[in-house]
Amino acid sequence: MRIVIVGCGRVGAKLASDFAEEGHQVSVVDQRQTAFRRLPPGFRGQLVLGTGIDEDVLRNAGIQQADVFIAVTENDNTNIMAAQIAQVIYRVPKVILRIYDPDRAEIYRELGLTVICPTRTVSEMIEQAVRGELVTKTG
Numbered sequence: 001m002r003i004v005i006v007g008c009g010r011v012g013a014k015l016a017s018d019f020a021e022e023g024h025q026v027s028v029v030d031q032r033q034t035a036f037r038r039l040p041p042g043f044r045g046q047l048v049l050g051t052g053i054d055e056d057v058l059r060n061a062g063i064q065q066a067d068v069f070i071a072v073t074e075n076d077n078t079n080i081m082a083a084q085i086a087q088v089i090y091r092v093p094k095v096i097l098r099i100y101d102p103d104r105a106e107i108y109r110e111l112g113l114t115v116i117c118p119t120r121t122v123s124e125m126i127e128q129a130v131r132g133e134l135v136t137k138t139g
Contacts, residue, residue, distance in 0.1 A: 004029065004066045004092075006052030006082045007073035011098070013038035015070060020045045027061035030073075052082035055089070063090045071097040076104060083113050 001024045005012050008030035017040050020026045026045035029052050030036065036047050050057030052071060063069065069086035071079035076099050083097040096114040099105040105117035128134035 001067040002062060002065050003068045004061045004063050006071045008035035008038055009074060012072045016045055017043065029057060029061050052078060053085060058085065063092065066092045068094045076100055080108060087113060
């Protein structure tokens with residue numbers, strides 16, 4: 001698969017590393033050069049310096065051939081805009097984004113985007129743990 005990831009924070013770097021290790025073609029976009037330091041030595045993907053809402057930057061990252069687009073910057077607005085560009089303009093088959101705001105996450109989920117909302121996920125897990133309903137993995 002051809003995967004474009006916008007945001008090279010902890011999550012973006014982990015995803016990029018894992019997918020590249022699996023043999024996928026991975027491009028990582030971040031506006032901070034220092035963010036790429038999170039990637040492991042010998043990372044075999046493409047690094048693109050710039051913002052994930054700039055079409056020239058996205059084209060340099062290979063969005064036109066992308067099978068998957070992932071937006072995981074720390075900014076909900078950037079993730080939303082980048083995902084909409086990927087979905088509407090470039091018609092990337094699978095678009096996934098992180099949105100911290102649960103209300104906004106639901107709105108964009110209804111628009112057909114695959115939205116991950118860590119705020120909702122973590123709060124639900126904590127509530128389950130408080131109620132003794134959380135099943136954890138051991139080992």
